[in-house]
Amino acid sequence: xxxxxxxxxxxxxxxxxxxxxxxxxxxxxxxxxxxxxxxxxxxxxxxxxxxxxxxxxxxxxxxxxxxxxxxxxxxxxxxxxxxxxxxxxxxxxxxxxxxxxxxxxxxxxxxxxxxxxxxxxxxxxxxxxxxxxxxxxxxxxxxxxxxxxxxxxxxxxxxxxxxxxxxxxxxxxxxxxxxxxxxxxxxxxxxxxxxxxxxxxxxxxxxxxxxxxxxxxxxxxxxxxxxxxxxxxxxxxxxxxxxxxxxxxxxxxxxxxxxxxxxxxxxxxxxxxxxxxxxxxxxxxxxxxxxxxxxxxxxxxxxxxxxxxxxxxxxxxxxxxxxxxxxxxxxxxxxxxxx
Numbered sequence: 001x002x003x004x005x006x007x008x009x010x011x012x013x014x015x016x017x018x019x020x021x022x023x024x025x026x027x028x029x030x031x032x033x034x035x036x037x038x039x040x041x042x043x044x045x046x047x048x049x050x051x052x053x054x055x056x057x058x059x060x061x062x063x064x065x066x067x068x069x070x071x072x073x074x075x076x077x078x079x080x081x082x083x084x085x086x087x088x089x090x091x092x093x094x095x096x097x098x099x100x101x102x103x104x105x106x107x108x109x110x111x112x113x114x115x116x117x118x119x120x121x122x123x124x125x126x127x128x129x130x131x132x133x134x135x136x137x138x139x140x141x142x143x144x145x146x147x148x149x150x151x152x153x154x155x156x157x158x159x160x161x162x163x164x165x166x167x168x169x170x171x172x173x174x175x176x177x178x179x180x181x182x183x184x185x186x187x188x189x190x191x192x193x194x195x196x197x198x199x200x201x202x203x204x205x206x207x208x209x210x211x212x213x214x215x216x217x218x219x220x221x222x223x224x225x226x227x228x229x230x231x232x233x234x235x236x237x238x239x240x241x242x243x244x245x246x247x248x249x250x251x252x253x254x255x256x257x258x259x260x261x262x263x264x265x266x267x268x269x270x271x272x273x274x275x276x277x278x279x280x281x282x283x284x285x286x287x288x289x290x291x292x293x294x295x296x297x298x299x300x301x302x303x304x305x306x307x308x309x310x311x312x313x314x315x316x317x318x319x320x321x322x323x324x325x326x327x328x329x330x331x332x333x334x335x336x337x338x339x
Contacts, residue, residue: 047322
């Protein structure tokens with residue numbers, strides 16, 4: 001006769017061992033990712049002791065990785081550096097909030113572009129209401145600011161006012177999560193941004209600028225919307241990164257099945273604006289188990305380094321957000337592998 005108590009005790013011991021070794025209950029890798037992506041077994045790579053670290057941008061710069069991130073306890077943009085993309089230095093604040101401005105009580109969600117003339121950063125400035133909403137969350141407003149730097153560390157704001165703010169009905173009360181590319185041929189900046197609600201935005205818009213300060217929004221906005229036929233992203237999409245490769249624009253983005261649960265998807269378009277094709281294997285980075293990213297996987301940022309793609313993202317478990325890493329053998333991002 002099977003000793004049920006002994007079996008249950010053994011299963012419990014195995015589960016605890018898995019929990020201790022992986023940061024969450026063991027979940028088969030094929031359920032955590034798809035399209036050839038793999039989560040780093042030592043995740044998270046940054047966070048925990050520093051509080052919530054989220055919504056990052058990474059550059060490979062002078063034989064090192066440099067990560068600009070949102071540091072929630074400090075309400076600031078911080079910089080961390082690494083030689084391998086796995087082991088990161090303690091965050092150092094490089095851009096602090098400016099409550100006197102009226103729109104930068106909290107700054108976060110940066111994107112950084114390096115050119116011959118230095119570093120360019122677009123970031124999110126936020127203000128918050130004093131009274132919570134009916135759902136228990138603080139309401140407020142968000143807009144996008146612009147700063148430059150010679151070294152990526154000491155930043156100078158280029159305007160006292162936002163360079164992009166919500167104006168149109170679909171943009172609601174918040175513009176945030178800018179992603180910017182410099183188009184050398186057209187000599188202009190191209191920005192994809194998230195717009196909508198303050199707690200989590202709803203869709204993706206697009207704008208152009210010659211100087212990084214003055215922007216013209218696309219008349220066909222939003223250019224990327226949630227697709228209700230897919231359960232995992234049916235409510236909203238946000239936090240896009242656009243990568244130009246060959247004849248395609250690839251988008252890594254956050255899809256939300258509801259306000260609190262999100263995962264990472266992959267899409268592509270010929271012009272980066274319309275006719276987006278979703279990867280059949282979506283979501284490619286999934287929130288499963290009970291580890292650091294059990295509830296949500298947010299804000300992907302990927303670069304091709306050493307013949308492989310390295311994708312950093314922030315995972316959330318209850319209220320704490322930490323940075324994780326996923327990889328994919330390059331140069332493909334995995335779209336073709338899932339067709």
